[in-house]
Amino acid sequence: MTLRLFNTLSGQLDEVVPADGAELRMYACGPTVYDYGHIGNFRTFLQVDLLRRTLRLFGTRVRHVMNITDVDDKIIRNAAAAGVPISEYTPRFEQAFLDDLASLAVERPEILTRATEHIPQMVSLVERLAARNAAYRTDDGNWYFRLSAFPEYGKLSKKDLDGMTDGARVDVDEYERDSARDFALWKATPPGETGWETAIGRGRPGWHLECSAMAMEFLGESFDLHAGGEDLMFPHHENEIAQSESATGKTFARHWFHVRFLLVNGRKMSKSEGNFFTLRDLLLRGYKASAIRLALISVPYRHQLNFTFDGLDEATSAIDRLRTFAARLRSADLPAGSSLACMAAAARAEEEFRDALAGDLNTAEARAAVFEMVREGNIALDAGQLRSNDRDAMLRVLDDFDAVFAVIADHDAEPTRAAIEWARASGRLDEVAPELLAAQTLTDAEVEARIEERNQARRQRNFRRSDEIRDELASLGILIEDSRDGVRWKRK
RNA sequence: GGCGCGGUACCCAAGUGGUAAGGGAGAGGUCUGCAAAACCUUUAUGCGUCGGUUCGAUCCCGACCCGCGCCUCCA
Numbered sequence: 001m002t003l004r005l006f007n008t009l010s011g012q013l014d015e016v017v018p019a020d021g022a023e024l025r026m027y028a029c030g031p032t033v034y035d036y037g038h039i040g041n042f043r044t045f046l047q048v049d050l051l052r053r054t055l056r057l058f059g060t061r062v063r064h065v066m067n068i069t070d071v072d073d074k075i076i077r078n079a080a081a082a083g084v085p086i087s088e089y090t091p092r093f094e095q096a097f098l099d100d101l102a103s104l105a106v107e108r109p110e111i112l113t114r115a116t117e118h119i120p121q122m123v124s125l126v127e128r129l130a131a132r133n134a135a136y137r138t139d140d141g142n143w144y145f146r147l148s149a150f151p152e153y154g155k156l157s158k159k160d161l162d163g164m165t166d167g168a169r170v171d172v173d174e175y176e177r178d179s180a181r182d183f184a185l186w187k188a189t190p191p192g193e194t195g196w197e198t199a200i201g202r203g204r205p206g207w208h209l210e211c212s213a214m215a216m217e218f219l220g221e222s223f224d225l226h227a228g229g230e231d232l233m234f235p236h237h238e239n240e241i242a243q244s245e246s247a248t249g250k251t252f253a254r255h256w257f258h259v260r261f262l263l264v265n266g267r268k269m270s271k272s273e274g275n276f277f278t279l280r281d282l283l284l285r286g287y288k289a290s291a292i293r294l295a296l297i298s299v300p301y302r303h304q305l306n307f308t309f310d311g312l313d314e315a316t317s318a319i320d321r322l323r324t325f326a327a328r329l330r331s332a333d334l335p336a337g338s339s340l341a342c343m344a345a346a347a348r349a350e351e352e353f354r355d356a357l358a359g360d361l362n363t364a365e366a367r368a369a370v371f372e373m374v375r376e377g378n379i380a381l382d383a384g385q386l387r388s389n390d391r392d393a394m395l396r397v398l399d400d401f402d403a404v405f406a407v408i409a410d411h412d413a414e415p416t417r418a419a420i421e422w423a424r425a426s427g428r429l430d431e432v433a434p435e436l437l438a439a440q441t442l443t444d445a446e447v448e449a450r451i452e453e454r455n456q457a458r459r460q461r462n463f464r465r466s467d468e469i470r471d472e473l474a475s476l477g478i479l480i481e482d483s484r485d486g487v488r489w490k491r492k
Numbered sequence: 493g494g495c496g497c498g499g500u501a502c503c504c505a506a507g508u509g510g511u512a513a514g515g516g517a518g519a520g521g522u523c524u525g526c527a528a529a530a531c532c533u534u535u536a537u538g539c540g541u542c543g544g545u546u547c548g549a550u551c552c553c554g555a556c557c558c559g560c561g562c563c564u565c566c567a
């Protein structure tokens with residue numbers, strides 16, 4: 001199966017296939033590690049994860065490179081404010097970021113790469129550009145890219161810069177850029193400030209240079225796909241294209257994948273709006289990692305997603321439904337054989353699920369296909385018409401669904417536990433939902449013991465006592481469900 | 493101002509030129525010591541407004557209204 005994906009560069013749906021016929025080489029812009037990641041960041045990384053998981057489901061091998069930007073103005077400023085060198089400042093947030101990705105079940109890219117470890121590659125890129133007269137050094141030691149050296153500039157973001165550049169250029173200060181639109185490749189820094197001594201002078205990389213250098217380092221001068229948030233389209237990706245293609249004369253990335261920003265309560269997320277959430281904020285409020293993941297991937301990547309707490313509740317319920325169905329399938333005692341209707345339901349779900357993903361990663365439709373099968377499966381189960389082969393077929397659909405969505409398999413305890421641990425360590429315990437904290441006061445074994453106590457009371461038909469225990473556990477955020485196959489419980 | 497996206501039931505959200513997926517919530521029911529959970533059923537004569545094209549439009553065209561994003565650090 002082949003994925004058809006919107007390509008910002010071509011402006012249409014293009015098939016995503018490896019140019020070398022073997023391995024899909026993709027580069028995704030990673031985080032600048034100056035703070036904890038927020039849900040907007042994670043929507044993008046989650047959608048990239050969805051992309052790579054879908055490719056793999058379709059049988060495509062992936063070599064996915066993600067950079068960690070560990071030097072830039074914000075980092076330098078924040079580290080200075082914290083009174084630590086950046087080499088001490090960034091690892092903390094890099095680790096937090098990677099932990100957050102793991103919490104959200106985001107697969108690790110094949111290659112993670114840091115900007116500060118590729119200074120030589122960046123320097124040689126500048127030298128190549130200089131040799132082609134596409135880069136120049138100003139008297140203050142900065143290096144700029146000469147936009148006029150790249151006539152195709154604007155082809156990604158569809159900007160026509162002709163009228164915007166410098167038609168009215170009069171006297172350009174000798175210390176300034178030749179054109180206001182020329183962008184910095186390398187920023188000169190005085191001794192004492194973060195910088196590297198290199199052949200092109202002392203300084204540090206401009207923002208765009210690292211991505212070009214590292215993408216080429218690990219994927220070659222020309223590769224299959226480049227991903228990032230919509231804001232990166234201009235100027236970041238446009239500049240990457242300009243500097244890369246000017247240096248190599250080759251197409252940089254063939255396919256460009258951009259994820260739209262999310263809104264929170266209908267507005268752009270910002271600290272001043274009071275609608276700014278990190279992953280950790282949400283975990284501490286008691287939302288499960290799986291629910292956050294599902295909420296962030298259920299709206300297709302090209303649409304704005306309006307993130308709300310209602311949406312998280314919806315995702316929580318939806319996951320419960322899926323998990324309950326999966327558990328029900330697994331534990332059901334079924335006769336051998338298969339039924340035509342159930343096999344057909346599974347086959348249809350599988351086909352629709354794959355088709356939906358193949359059509360520009362339509363997660364909403366893919367989800368719907370599986371939920372339809374869930375309903376059909378439940379009906380068959382209730383009617384005693386589901387047979388063991390049907391079960392296997394439906395479980396396979398759920399497996400494929402989870403290979404991409406990754407929300408049915410329950411790994412929610414660890415992220416929540418880790419978030420509480422982190423809150424404890426960083427003096428933020430007051431941000432933890434009381435119920436969540438309460439639920440942590442009992443170990444699983446202790447909960448089981450209380451439940452056994454209640455079971456005993458129930459056997460003696462001492463329902464007053466039994467309800468007492470149930471209420472007590474409920475106040476600790478532990479929900480009890482009596483079922484035919486015994487008592488199930490879960491932490492809220 | 494330039495570029496772009498969207499307005500579908502109480503909420504979220506797919507979708508197609510031929511009569512509206514899915515999830516959540518609500519209601520009813522099954523089950524249950526009770527409850528919860530689970531499961532089933534049910535919920536848009538209508539898809540921002542007004543015109544047009546068409547045998548037929550939510551889907552195509554035009555105008556308008558509203559919301560949003562990018563154009564500057566930003567995923």
